[in-house]
Amino acid sequence: MLLGLTAALAAGGVSTAAAGQDSAEETGALAQYEGKTINLAESWEGADVCRQQASGELNCWDEADEALTAAGSEVGIQAASDCTASYFCLWDGANFTGARLELPMDTFLDLLSNYGFEDRASSVYNRSVYFAQLFDNDYSDFPSLAVAPGSQYSDLNTLSHPYGGTWNDRADLAIF
Numbered sequence: 495m496l497l498g499l500t501a502a503l504a505a506g507g508v509s510t511a512a513a514g515q516d517s518a519e520e521t522g523a524l525a526q527y528e529g530k531t532i533n534l535a536e537s538w539e540g541a542d543v544c545r546q547q548a549s550g551e552l553n554c555w556d557e558a559d560e561a562l563t564a565a566g567s568e569v570g571i572q573a574a575s576d577c578t579a580s581y582f583c584l585w586d587g588a589n590f591t592g593a594r595l596e597l598p599m600d601t602f603l604d605l606l607s608n609y610g611f612e613d614r615a616s617s618v619y620n621r622s623v624y625f626a627q628l629f630d631n632d633y634s635d636f637p638s639l640a641v642a643p644g645s646q647y648s649d650l651n652t653l654s655h656p657y658g659g660t661w662n663d664r665a666d667l668a669i670f
């Protein structure tokens with residue numbers, strides 16, 4: 495597992511290349527937001543939610559727009575159920591609040607730095623049928639946190655990290 499991970503990291507940009515983008519050698523995932531292209535590794539430009547579509551497209555939008563289109567939804571209330579079915583979701587804040595990144599489960603790994611989301615996740619929800627793992631690549635042996643299908647962690651501050659402290663704002667890599 496770790497050998498495969500290391501090889502994949504050495505190859506670089508696996509998920510970006512798999513998404514069919516031309517900029518595989520550049521760092522940063524390019525997303526569509528309010529009619530313009532933004533590089534998530536540089537800035538979310540104020541977007542609240544970004545979703546890597548299974549088709550390879552990456553789209554971002556504002557939470558307010560999402561609430562307007564979801565008829566009967568609890569406007570302004572952020573919840574784990576905001577996570578799109580079959581996706582793996584990461585939130586900047588605890589209790590499923592703040593900026594949200596949605597990743598499909600059709601890629602082997604996603605470097606969160608490509609999305610400007612390394613050392614940032616504070617709550618997660620694996621709303622898919624596949625097993626997922628988060629890794630902290632600040633350490634050579636890649637400590638990992640398993641997130642079983644259908645499971646969620648509302649506050650990564652409550653999970654101990656093997657190198658001390660907690661998993662809050664530590665994950666850099668997601669593997670499915």
Ligand SMILES: [Ca+2]
Pocket residue numbers: 585586587613614615616663
């Ligand atoms: Ca955070």
Ligand SMILES: [Ca+2]
Pocket residue numbers: 612613630631632663664665666
């Ligand atoms: Ca880290």
